[in-house]
Amino acid sequence: MKSKILASAVATLFVVAVAAPASAEIVITQKAKKFDKKKISIKKGEAVKFVNSDSISHNTHSRSSGGKFDLGVSKPGTAVSKVFDKSGKFKVRCTIHPKMKLTVKVN
Amino acid sequence: MGAYNKISKFAISMVVAVSGFATVASTAAIGAEKKSREEWKKEYVRPSEIPFPKENPYTAAKADLGRTLFFDPRLSGANYISCGTCHNPSFAWGDGLAKGIGHAMTRLGRRTPTILNLAWGEYLMWDGRFETLEQQALGPMAAAVEMNQNMKAIVAELQSIPEYRTLFNVSFPGKGITVDNIAKAIATFERTVVRGVAPFDRWIAGDEHAISTSAKRGFDLFNNKANCVACHSGWNFTDSSFHDIGMPDKDIGRGKVVPGVVVMQHAFKVPTLRNAVExxxxxxxxxxxxxxxxVEHYDNGFVTRPSKSEEIYKLNLTAPEKTDLVEFMKTLSSKDAPVALPRLPAYDQTVAGSLNVSPAAGPSTGSSAMRA
Structure with missing residues (x-):
């Protein structure tokens, strides 16, 4: 009985472990007018969630060729997400606070 | 050229000389933060060196060439407006006018911004339409209402001046005079335009007698009740951000560059406060x-509309507090040595030729452009 439970638990863990990357969402925090990371590497099709933990609004956009997007303005305490479905290197910035810079490398 | 070397060396050595440098983490600009005066002072330490991009690294020759180009009126279509005409070092690199004046005395739409401390700038011009200083350097030259230069003709025009051929070959070996290299040289020079140590910097460095008691109260107001620090943060007194501060004119500023973002309508670049008095x-x-x-404007003089920055609100400052804020801003002015003008390269004296100069009686072609 114990071994069945153990096997079942291992199987569940395995499923979770395998399923995790498909639904993985990388979280980037906007705080003190900075992204909490300068560079990240992700796989094509993965999403990045931008969480505004600041006391002011932020914008999230990219002007990089082949990957332009603008997620609009995020109020404090809100979040926006972007699925990166093309390979390449994309510079993400805030149009209000242009010193905020993040490079997303999509493999 | 020698005169420029002095400026370049001054700009760099000046900042290197300031001890105790730490990269200024711009955490200061969240207006609600409560810190002591001493904690706030740590946010205002000057940097120790000027940043240059790896795509356009500093060389003394390139900066020297850029300075010569900056003050050469032959970069304009009618050969009478240089970059320095509007960015006059005697006005802390502005022009002292409410709105700039361009080609054929055209009144421009906006005030001439200073080029001071632009090495630390991001998304340049009042509306942020240029991402780099190299792009910005060419903008006013090509704008019909500003310098009205034909960018195809400028390369040939400079090629006809022997000393420029030499200077470009030294700065850009094997490449010589190109539009891109004109931009790189001017941008390199502009990055060296850094004002010197002001009374405020001496206070930050520990000299308690460098500024008045009123100015110190102004510093406290700046970082707290008046909330100026929300945008005018760090040693350069700007976070390079864009905001609608409620000026009542119809200019939508950055709204033209990013039309889909409400808060960018009527938004403009936050300028440095360094040497603001001049x-x-x-x-x-x-x-x-x-x-x-x-100060009166920020206290209660702004208009309210959907795009108004959330960091602009009624301050309820008293008259003495307003005076203290002004006294504080006065301490941001350095008294640097006057900037020497360069000797400009002479025309070729060995062959006959004529100048192809666009008329000064009105802009020729091209799109209109708002001032920086």
Whole structure:
């Protein structure tokens, strides 16, 4: 009985472990007018969630060729997400606070 | 050229000489933060060196060439407006006018911004339409209402001046005179335009007698009740951000560059406050005569509309508090040595030729452009 439970638990863990990357969402925090990371590497099709933990609004956009997007303005305490479905290197910035810079490398 | 070397060396050695440098983490600009005066002072330490991009690294020869180009009126279509005509070092690299004047005395739409400390800038011009200083350097040259230069003709024009051929070959071996290299040289020079140590910097460095008691109270107000630090943060007194501060004119500023973002309508670049005393009048439209007027605007003089920055609100400052803020801003002015003008390269004296100069009686072609 114990071994069945153990096997079942291992199987569940395995499923979770395998399923995790498909639904993985990388979280980037906007705080003190900075992204909490300068560079990240992700796989094509993965999403990045931008969480505004600041006391002011932020914008999230990219002007990089082949990957332009603008997620609009995020109020404090809100979040926006972007699925990166093309390979390449994309510079993400805030149009209000242009010193905020993040490079997303999509493999 | 020698004169420029002095400026370049001065700019760099000046900042290197300031001890205790730490990269200024711009955590200061969240207005609600409560810190002591001493904690706030740590946010204002000057950097120790000027940043240059790896795509356009500093060389003394390139900066020297850029300085020569900056002050050469032959970079304009009619050969009478240089970059330095509007960015006059005697006005802390502005022009002292409410709105700039361009080709054929065309009144421009916005005040001439200073080029001071632009090495630390991001998304340049009042509306942020240029991402780099190299792009910005060419903008006014090509704008019909500003310098009205034909960018195809400028390369040939400079090629016809022997000393420029030499200077470009030294700065850009094997590449010589190109539009890109003109931009790189001017941008390199502009990055060296850094004002010297002001009384405020001496106070930050530990000299308690460098500024008045009123100015110190102004510093406290700046970082707290007046919330100026929300945008004018760090040693350069700007976070390079864009905001609608409620100026009542119709210019939508950055709204033209990013039309889909509500808060960017009527938004303009937050300028440095360094040497602000010498750069009146103020705001993108030059409508405010002095710093006291600026304080009055932020206190209660702004218009309210959907795009107004959330960091602009009624301050309820008292008259003495307004005076303290102005006294504080006065301490941001350095008294640097006058900037020497370069000797400009002479025309070729060995062959016959004529100049192809666009007429000064009105802009020729091209799109209109708002001032920086």
């Amino acid at each position: 750069r009146a009048p103020y705001m993108h439209d030059g409508s405010l005569k002095n710093l006291y007027s600026v």
